[in-house]
Amino acid sequence: MSALDSNFLTLLRVHLVSVLKLPKRIIRPNKTNRRSDQRMSSAKLDQFQTSGRPTWAEIDLENLGANFNVIKKRIGAERRIMSVVKANAYGHGAVGCARRLAHEGTHWFGVALPEEGIELRDSGIAQPILSLGGFWDTQASACIQHQLTPVVYRLDMVQALNQAALEAGVVADVHVKIDTGMGRLGIRFDQLSEFVDGEAVKFFRERGYRPTHLHLANSPGVWGHSEGWGNMVRPGGALYGLWRDILPPAAEKPGLAPVMSLYSRITLLKWVPQGETIGYGCTFEASRKSLIATLPVGYDDGYMRGLSNRAHVIVRGTYAPVVGRVSMDFVLIDVTNVEAAEVGDKVTLIGQEGELKIPAEDLAKIAGTLSYEVTCGISERVPRLYV
Numbered sequence: 001m002s003a004l005d006s007n008f009l010t011l012l013r014v015h016l017v018s019v020l021k022l023p024k025r026i027i028r029p030n031k032t033n034r035r036s037d038q039r040m041s042s043a044k045l046d047q048f049q050t051s052g053r054p055t056w057a058e059i060d061l062e063n064l065g066a067n068f069n070v071i072k073k074r075i076g077a078e079r080r081i082m083s084v085v086k087a088n089a090y091g092h093g094a095v096g097c098a099r100r101l102a103h104e105g106t107h108w109f110g111v112a113l114p115e116e117g118i119e120l121r122d123s124g125i126a127q128p129i130l131s132l133g134g135f136w137d138t139q140a141s142a143c144i145q146h147q148l149t150p151v152v153y154r155l156d157m158v159q160a161l162n163q164a165a166l167e168a169g170v171v172a173d174v175h176v177k178i179d180t181g182m183g184r185l186g187i188r189f190d191q192l193s194e195f196v197d198g199e200a201v202k203f204f205r206e207r208g209y210r211p212t213h214l215h216l217a218n219s220p221g222v223w224g225h226s227e228g229w230g231n232m233v234r235p236g237g238a239l240y241g242l243w244r245d246i247l248p249p250a251a252e253k254p255g256l257a258p259v260m261s262l263y264s265r266i267t268l269l270k271w272v273p274q275g276e277t278i279g280y281g282c283t284f285e286a287s288r289k290s291l292i293a294t295l296p297v298g299y300d301d302g303y304m305r306g307l308s309n310r311a312h313v314i315v316r317g318t319y320a321p322v323v324g325r326v327s328m329d330f331v332l333i334d335v336t337n338v339e340a341a342e343v344g345d346k347v348t349l350i351g352q353e354g355e356l357k358i359p360a361e362d363l364a365k366i367a368g369t370l371s372y373e374v375t376c377g378i379s380e381r382v383p384r385l386y387v
Contacts, residue, residue: 054265055297057378058351059092059386061100063241063257068104070255071222071235079229082108082130082215084236086116091302091375092240092260093384095123101239102127110234114139117148130175134185140164144172151177153186175213224248242371244361258359260375261351262303262382266315266343268294269335278332279324284309291336293320295347298329302377303349306367314348314356315341350374 072081083106089097098109098120109129111117114136117129131150135143140160143150145168152158152174165172179186214230219238221228224247237246241258272278272292277285293315299305308325313333320333335341350360360371367374 053296053381054263054267055295055301055381056263056383056385058261058263059096059384060257060259060261061096061386064092064097064100064239064259065104067239067241067256067259068101068106071233071238072105074222074254075229075233078231080107080213080232082106082110082232082234083239084110084132084218084234085120086110086112086132086236087376088116090237090240090242090372091378093386094119095125096384096386097239097259098123098125108232110236114142114146114148114150118142118146121146121148128173134177135161141167144168144170149173149175151175151185153177153179176211180216219243220247220251223251223254237372240375242360242375244359245364245370246372258351260360260378262297262349262378263351264295264297264331264347264349266293266335266341266345266347267296269341269343270294279308280327281325284324284332288336290323290334291338291341292323293333293335293341293345293347295331295333295349296329297331297349297382298327300328300379301382302374302379303331304363304367304369304374304377306369307363310366311363312358314351314353314358315345317354317356319356320347 068081068083075081083098083101085094085098085101088094094111094116101109102125106127109117109120109125109127110132111120111129112131112133114131117131120129129148131143131148134152134157135148135150137160140157141164142148143161144164149172150157150161152161153176158174161172161174177186179188181189213232215232215234216228216230217225217233219235219242222233222235222238223243237243238254238256240260241256243254243256247254270292272286272290274286274288274290277283278292295313297303303326305326307322309321309323311322312319313322313331314320315333315335315338318338320335320338322331323334324332333347348356348358350358350363352358360374364371364374
């Protein structure tokens, strides 16, 4: 690490970034089509639902704003918030969510890739943007051009960014990523002199660098590790109301509200006699004469195959079980116990209807994953409607 003292760091401002060592999380790549994001009034919603396939996700921007302010109140006015909108804002729509979070007063945005940051810049987002994954071979100039701040964790990254800044005639910021135990990215803590008890900061300051931002805490850190708050926190899932399978078990209920709901409508009803099987692989056999409804949503939309024969939906204020295997484009549900079920009835796959709820965390538990993967997995075929 002695190379960090070299004179070529002429055009870089250094900050420190790290991660708490928390349980390993699985993140499924998101495929959401940004062009399908639409801000839609209630008056236009019914018109939309009759203009194409009736499967959609609703993004509650009021809940998003409220969640931001819950976090703001928790950490205090002296600390800043970096709102993490990577992976298309965990499937919720990066641009739409970033605009609302900017309105609420977020100080920074966090993305995984320079491409995600460029999308925000092209949409008019002006706040500082940190690329949490750094950048790749030819992207140093793009980071400079679009005023993106990358994390760095290899000397050649520092050299490339320094050269790009020199060519552009600007001073560029970097955040130095320290690996404190996750093992994914970052400079190993034991490769920095006397790291324990905050000595990493001292290590840089003794060499003439004055890190402005010190941040370690993600969503679990905000609720479970106040000693890691530094002077800025990086909430992600908590912004979108995802917490039941994310926050430390001992944490108090945070008062966060879910932001995404997923809906479809019944497209076909048919009676199936007792003893008949339905769906691929004949995994469901009717134990009685059953009224089966078809929904135009499937695993290509992100409603996971692991929910087959295990999950429930809400129809007309009643839970209805998913029956048979979830296929690529369709789901079957048993509405025998749903009074007066009809073609066209609205069906809640994720969300709330009256007192009945289906949180993303519940679907994650059934499928053996976590809520982040559920919302990130809602695919490009599903329009996001901002309500």
